[in-house]
Amino acid sequence: MKVYVSEKANRELLSYLRSEGHETILVSEMGNVSEPVSCHPDIYYCILGGGIYEGDPSFLSPKYPGDVLYNAAEVGKYFICSKYTCEGLREKASALGLTPVTVPQGYVKCNLAVLDESHVITEDKGIAKALSKLPDVQCLLIKPRQVMLPGFDYGFIGGACGRVGDKMIFNGDLKAHSNYDEIDAFCRECGLDPTYFDTYPLTDIGSILAVN
Numbered sequence: 001m002k003v004y005v006s007e008k009a010n011r012e013l014l015s016y017l018r019s020e021g022h023e024t025i026l027v028s029e030m031g032n033v034s035e036p037v038s039c040h041p042d043i044y045y046c047i048l049g050g051g052i053y054e055g056d057p058s059f060l061s062p063k064y065p066g067d068v069l070y071n072a073a074e075v076g077k078y079f080i081c082s083k084y085t086c087e088g089l090r091e092k093a094s095a096l097g098l099t100p101v102t103v104p105q106g107y108v109k110c111n112l113a114v115l116d117e118s119h120v121i122t123e124d125k126g127i128a129k130a131l132s133k134l135p136d137v138q139c140l141l142i143k144p145r146q147v148m149l150p151g152f153d154y155g156f157i158g159g160a161c162g163r164v165g166d167k168m169i170f171n172g173d174l175k176a177h178s179n180y181d182e183i184d185a186f187c188r189e190c191g192l193d194p195t196y197f198d199t200y201p202l203t204d205i206g207s208i209l210a211v212n
Helices: 011-019 087-095 125-131 180-189
Strands: 002-006 023-027 045-048 051-054 073-075 078-081 099-102 119-122 138-141 161-164 167-170 193-195 209-211
Touching: 002 011, 011 023, 011 167, 045 073, 045 087, 045 209, 051 209, 078 087, 078 125, 087 099, 099 125, 119 125, 119 180, 125 138, 138 180, 161 209, 180 193
Parallel strands: 002 023, 078 099, 119 138, 167 193
Antiparallel strands: 002 209, 045 051, 073 078, 161 167
């Protein structure tokens, strides 16, 4: 698989991905956004229809919401987005037949770990409330502020992980999370092997985005 990941990701994660035979595409700073998220894949890219939508970084700006134009997620037949999501991305989702679901959180993908077409994890109550109205989506709401993001007080679970094949890979020590047992069980319910690295803290790196 092709895996888009921050060039600042921990070397242990990168070594693991390569050892599994995946092609790692390192995302580097493209300018126009603040330094802490400047290498985050979910700032510049969005997985749609099994492929990658690549946003134009020249339209981004450092201050929120200027950095969330492409920060959205596909969950089954739904396109989870915010009022700030760019028109081009909305049009692409519409062309794929996805139903838009607007949530109050601008950092949509940062706050959303997508396990499969009907299972997601989030710390954001606004996202959880919006998705609770969808009968075919199960959302696990976990406690916030347990993910690191250097430069900010904390990061988000969606930005600290990503599905790669039959594994849900977490960047750091998932077992240290107070909701570890629930997250582990939720992943296994989806037939996914939760993979993590206990040698460093669970850290937001702008998602691990994998496509075939």
